[in-house]
Amino acid sequence: MNGRCHTVSDVMTRKVVALRTKASFKDIVRTLRQWQVTALPVLDGDQRVVGVVSEADLLPKEETRNGGPGNATPATDRTDPAKAMAVTADQLMTTPPITVTGDATLALAARTMARQRIKRLPVVDAAGRLTGIVSRSDLLKVFLRSDEEIAEEVRRDVVERLFVAPAEPLRIEVHDGIVTLAGRVRDTALVPVMARLVRSVEGVVDVDCELVGPLYDPGLGPELRSTSLE
Template sequence: MPYLVSDVMTRTVVALRKRAAFKDIARTMRRWKVSALPVLDGDRRVVGVVSEADLLPKEMLRDAPDLYARSRGRPGIAKADATAAEDLMTAPAVTVRSDVTVACAARIMAQHRLKRLPVVDDKGVLQGIVSRTDLLKVFLREDAEIAGEVRREVVARFFGVTVEPIRVDVRDGVVTLTGRVRDTSLVPVVTRLVRSVEGVVDVDCALYGPPRDLNLEPVLPDEVRTEWADGPGTVV
């Protein structure tokens, strides 16, 4: 089974109330060494996220008031006047359910260019948070664990009967498959399935079909002599 967000997410989360003050937000980020915080309503539902990028316009106002004045009304610049989380936050928040796969969460992060996602239930209530670092935990699986899953979940299911035993070796997440199988049409499918196993970095597939049986596949001669109705002839 693929890893789910619930397998890797952090369940202890620092969050903000909507009325959290600017300086409290900055202190909280510094104290917990995080660059973004989810914002909750009274029912613990995630309504937005405040990141360091949301706080930076305030610094722009302090350092370059003339530039700020010329930029007023542009998206994001208005946050320089904000003093509470509900005015600073980016909303609606991009979230993820705990029962989706790690691969799905990675795609969402890549699409939205995010470093972390609040994890919510079906009502939007905060359950945890998942970061890029969390998603990479699958690559910390031991080679022996990966090899066992490949043998059990892929090789045994697709190649129950083989010409010779299939060898599965894993080193630093790279899976090597060697041996002979009866049906080579399954090899591309098996390669893709092995690649999808959590923690696999790459696949080196060296599976071959059964050796040719020359008794069953005779080699035809270059010439076949026959007799035509009008006399002997040669067909080449």
């Protein structure tokens, strides 16, 4: 990773299946099934994403089969009559589309998915043209980083920058993404900051902070006595 945060463009899928605005209902169902996805972006003639069609957009046609929206059961009272009658992608799609750019952070993409309750995001360039798709599973790729790679980044980008001259060499161990920090530091006020920065390193699952302050010296003030900061 070379000390930089991953962005959406690092993990997205670049081979994308998309729909044209006039794709038929049956073609949409067939494409979803063939590619084993739950939603597809819809493109205009300039390759710009203008909407997204998901399985949820297709279900109203089946929900209203027995008599139309007016006779829907209580569970389907919110059925959209227009979508129940729709036959092409531009009639079925949800718009405006929720998208993300390739330079967005993985954290931003994850928050967008969580807030919008969606599983996939079309990735677009500055003009809104489709460049890829990012899914929940793509965002989890950072947890495949090796323990050695995570330990090196923690040491280089966090510990060595915060503690230029620690009271003694600090121990940094990583096992299955869980980082253990142990040793003594002169400025214990920086420990919570370091723990927070380590948690932000991509691939870190958890942090076990066993850092303590300097050894007790009767000549030192009470604020410098050895203190556990687990």
